[in-house]
Amino acid sequence: MEVVITIMLVIGAAGLLVQAVVGLGFFVSCIWEKERRASVFAGLQFLGMSAFLIVYLLLMWIGFFRTGLGLAILISGYVLAVSAAIVLLRRSAPNLQALQGTRGLIAGEVKRQDERTHVFARNRSLRPGSEQFAAFYREHPEYEEYDARRREAGGPLGHFGTIDSPHEGPNVAATLASGAIPMYLGTPEKVKPEPHFLMKGKRVNLTPEEATERIKGYVQNRGADLVGITELNPLWVYSHRGEIFYENWEDWGREIKVEHKYAVVFAMEMSFDMVGTGPHTPTAIESMGNYAKGAYIATQLASFIANLGHSAAASHFRHYEALMVPLAVDAGLGELGRLGYLVTKELGPRVRLGVVTTDLPLIPDKPVDIGVQDFCRICKKCAVCCPSNSIPVEKNQTVVNGLRRWKLNDETCFEYWGKIGTDCNVCMRVCPWSHARTFPHRIILELITRNKSARRIFSIMDDIFYGKRPKVKAIPKWARFKPGKPVWEH
Numbered sequence: 240m241e242v243v244i245t246i247m248l249v250i251g252a253a254g255l256l257v258q259a260v261v262g263l264g265f266f267v268s269c270i271w272e273k274e275r276r277a278s279v280f281a282g283l284q285f286l287g288m289s290a291f292l293i294v295y296l297l298l299m300w301i302g303f304f305r306t307g308l309g310l311a312i313l314i315s316g317y318v319l320a321v322s323a324a325i326v327l328l329r330r331s332a333p334n335l336q337a338l339q340g341t342r343g344l345i346a347g348e349v350k351r352q353d354e355r356t357h358v359f360a361r362n363r364s365l366r367p368g369s370e371q372f373a374a375f376y377r378e379h380p381e382y383e384e385y386d387a388r389r390r391e392a393g394g395p396l397g398h399f400g401t402i403d404s405p406h407e408g409p410n411v412a413a414t415l416a417s418g419a420i421p422m423y424l425g426t427p428e429k430v431k432p433e434p435h436f437l438m439k440g441k442r443v444n445l446t447p448e449e450a451t452e453r454i455k456g457y458v459q460n461r462g463a464d465l466v467g468i469t470e471l472n473p474l475w476v477y478s479h480r481g482e483i484f485y486e487n488w489e490d491w492g493r494e495i496k497v498e499h500k501y502a503v504v505f506a507m508e509m510s511f512d513m514v515g516t517g518p519h520t521p522t523a524i525e526s527m528g529n530y531a532k533g534a535y536i537a538t539q540l541a542s543f544i545a546n547l548g549h550s551a552a553a554s555h556f557r558h559y560e561a562l563m564v565p566l567a568v569d570a571g572l573g574e575l576g577r578l579g580y581l582v583t584k585e586l587g588p589r590v591r592l593g594v595v596t597t598d599l600p601l602i603p604d605k606p607v608d609i610g611v612q613d614f615c616r617i618c619k620k621c622a623v624c625c626p627s628n629s630i631p632v633e634k635n636q637t638v639v640n641g642l643r644r645w646k647l648n649d650e651t652c653f654e655y656w657g658k659i660g661t662d663c664n665v666c667m668r669v670c671p672w673s674h675a676r677t678f679p680h681r682i683i684l685e686l687i688t689r690n691k692s693a694r695r696i697f698s699i700m701d702d703i704f705y706g707k708r709p710k711v712k713a714i715p716k717w718a719r720f721k722p723g724k725p726v727w728e729h
């Protein structure tokens with residue numbers, strides 16, 4: 240019996256020590272994240288855990304756990320610890336809906352989206368007084384009054400950096416510069432490239448396995464952080480072209496044919512520090528920089544596939560033919576979150592996406608269940624923090640255009656972008672899945688992706704440590720627009 244108690248005491252001490260070390264790790268992580276509130280709470284938590292360990296060691300030293308009461312407390316502690324481990328570590332039943340990707344979200348007739356009706360196409364492409372402008376509003380009078388009001392109020396464009404006015408200059412300059420190269424990558428010959436003349440008329444023989452390995456390796460080698468492949472569901476291809484950047488107006492309204500069987504989808508990480516400044520101007524530099532990366536990678540990948548002797552088309556922010564988020568879900572990169580973006584296990588929603596569709600035979604990936612939809616049901620932080628109330632707060636998804644989801648109001652979101660002159664990113668900043676991937680956050684992620692109880696516990700803990708409305712973070716020194724005043728108060 241004595242030996243058993245000694246073993247129990249040593250294991251107990253080791254367990255409490257590990258707990259204190261993890262607590263210390265979380266404290267260090269919060270300081271590294273520059274999270275003042277979380278650092279205070281994590282510090283208190285670490286002190287509490289350390290005090291608990293010291294008291295335990297003292298009681299052990301004086302032989303308390305060998306008395307009747309002490310033994311009862313020791314056994315209760317064990318029961319509690321083992322129960323907590325079972326509750327938190329066991330794998331919850333899978334979400335079969337998530338494992339079907341977007342097919343699991345379809346609950347009615349889904350119509351392919353006409354890009355002409357998209358808020359970007361209506362506001363960035365259509366020019367008042369043009370033939371296309373008149374034709375569009377004749378066909379879609381439902382948008383006319385709303386768009387006219389927005390135009391009268393100054394329109395959504397041309398107010399870059401307003402929120403930081405009058406200090407916005409350098410960051411607006413950097414945002415526009417970040418978009419300089421991709422402006423040249425949306426032309427028809429770039430998005431659907433011909434093979435290089437040295438490869439013309441040839442086809443490189445690759446098995447689907449070999450092609451998949453090479454394509455994924457190439458995309459990651461070019462700078463993508465995540466890559467997946469899906470068979471292309473035609474529902475996620477726009478029905479007609481709507482955004483025009485190169486005066487090729489004959490393309491406006493052209494029906495988009497679904498020519499390819501596969502889509503390669505990839506994601507680039509957005510910097511934790513820069514997204515942390517949303518909705519202010521540094522976050523727009525980061526968004527634009529990642530749109531540019533997406534265009535750069537997609538253009539090269541389409542060219543690579545063309546050189547292999549197959550057809551490929553790049554979708555990026557200067558030429559979209561496909562909808563990125565549903566394809567990313569089907570390619571197994573993550574799940575659709577309440578905020579309307581893809582939420583990945585590796586980087587949360589802190590990503591920008593690119594797509595290349597192709598007829599090159601590839602091996603598709605499978606959609607994943609990482610617990611995002613369940614987490615979003617309880618969390619709602621993005622909806623609570625959204626400055627334009629564009630994200631639904633209802634617990635459950637609703638069916639919009641045949642698809643069960645939390646439908647972001649992209650009209651009011653875009654209107655807010657117009658008002659502040661950046662692409663906001665507040666929802667991305669506050670999402671608990673967006674935290675920097677430090678060791679403690681990785682442990683939490685492992686728990687929440689497999690276990691329902693962990694999702695509930697850590698959603699509450701996120702509110703306690705980071706606040707229900709997390710503050711804007713200090714921005715990198717080089718992007719500060721007012722030296723000495725690193726953080727804005729809201």
Ligand code: SF4
Nearest residue numbers: 625652663664665666
């Ligand atoms: S980007 Fe901003 S305005 Fe748009 S949904 Fe997210 S938080 Fe709301």
Ligand code: SF4
Nearest residue numbers: 576615618619621670
């Ligand atoms: S903030 Fe919460 S509700 Fe919104 S997407 Fe992230 S996890 Fe889901």
